[in-house]
Amino acid sequence: MRTKLALRPLLGAALLAAAIAPHAAAxxxxxxxxxxxxxxxxxxxxxxxxxxxxxxxxxxxxxxxxxxxxxxxxxxxxxxxxxxxxxxxxxxxxxxxxxxxxxxxxxxxTARPFSMDTVTVIAQLRSERGRQAFNRRRVMGEGVYLDNDYLLQRNPREVTDFLIGVPGIAMRPGREGAVPVSMRGTRCMVTLVDGRPVPALMQPVERDVVRQSMNRLTANPRGHVISDPAGRSLNRMVFPDDVVAIEVYREWSEVPLEYRQYAFTPQTPERCGAYLYWTGARW
Structure with missing residues (x-):
């Protein structure tokens, strides 16, 4: 009984402190x-x-x-x-x-007027770094552009989680997690990493091996377009901390001309939108 009575003042003090403690401001x-x-x-x-x-x-x-x-x-x-x-x-x-x-x-x-010398732009594409291409396309007014400053505010478990909250993109339940889909009708979406199509299938391997494989990819417009809308291949080969920027093109008309050769499904001639992920390797 004495023990219980002795604890009462301590318990009361704790409750009082909790009651008057400042709440987390929002x-x-x-x-x-x-x-x-x-x-x-x-x-x-x-x-x-x-x-x-x-x-x-x-x-x-x-x-x-x-x-x-x-x-x-x-x-x-x-x-x-x-x-x-x-x-x-x-x-x-x-x-x-x-x-x-x-x-x-x-x-x-205010709207930004811009002019583009098509010949000059095409001539620069081969040597153009990811940052230069990202900034050039953002001026043109097509798509959604997620820069590194924005990505650092996110807390993704998988690379595709970066797309949560992007205008025109919805996350639908899938067999292996949420699937990012375009809200522009029933648009198919393809995935590019550092300007190259993602292989349709890839087994989990060590990160260094993955990066070496990425460097060996060739820009084959029909052989490497991703056919996995859930992005399972992407989440196996790219880690969230590898990504420095993302370009989101929700339908074919938004896709830049230099990437439209990849923006379709290999099974059908359906035109697709595209996700373009940039890593530090090409940035």
Whole structure:
């Protein structure tokens, strides 16, 4: 009895401490992005919140209503950066968010005119690095572009998990995990790594062996197009920490001209969209 009585003050103190302990704060920024010319909501914009030292502390895409919801772990002063292909980057320099704060920030983006010398671009493709190609295509306004800054905010178990939350892509249940599929009708999707098609089948092997195999792949437009929509081959041969950027083309019309020779299924002439993963080897 004495032991129980002695424990009561300790138990009461613990309960009191738990009751008055500060809860985990949840800060939210609603970035409302519109077209500069019309004021209409602009979907599929990648918006990121950066701390004062330049770190990205939150990132997300705008939905059909033009709003991206960024949930932050800490209060403070942030800079918003908005990017979408075909538009000039936009930023809001000072956004203050207090603990448990919920702030709505308007962002206006203007369309970016561009010109392209087709002959020059084609001549540069062979020596062009992944970063150069990624940035060149992002200007053109087709597809969705996930740069390394965005990927570092994710916590994927498999490479295909990077596609969760990408506009126009849905994750469907599959035999070996979630399957990324295009919402643009019933589009087939092919997978490229460092600009090369992925082999249709590959057994689990050591990482160094996989990378050596990737270096030996040839760009055969009909022999290596992936026929496994679940991405099982990709998850066996590429690891999340190998990927530095991803290009997502949800239908054939978005696929760059230099990759359209791969954007179909080998069994049928159906035209497909494409996922293009970049690793450090070609970046």
């Amino acid at each position: 800060q939210t920024i609603h970035a409302a992005v519109v077209r500069g010319s019309s004021g209409e909501p602009l979907p599929e914009v990648l918006v990121r919140a950066q701390s004062e030292d330049g770190r990205t502390v939150g990132a997300g895409f705008t939905r059909l209503n033009g709003v991206a919801v960024l949930r932050l772990r800490e209060a403070g002063t942030f800079r918003l950066v908005a990017q979408r292909g075909g538009y000039n980057d936009a930023s809001v320099g000072t956004v203050r968010v207090g603990e448990d704060g919920d702030v709505t920030v308007p962002v206006r983006m």
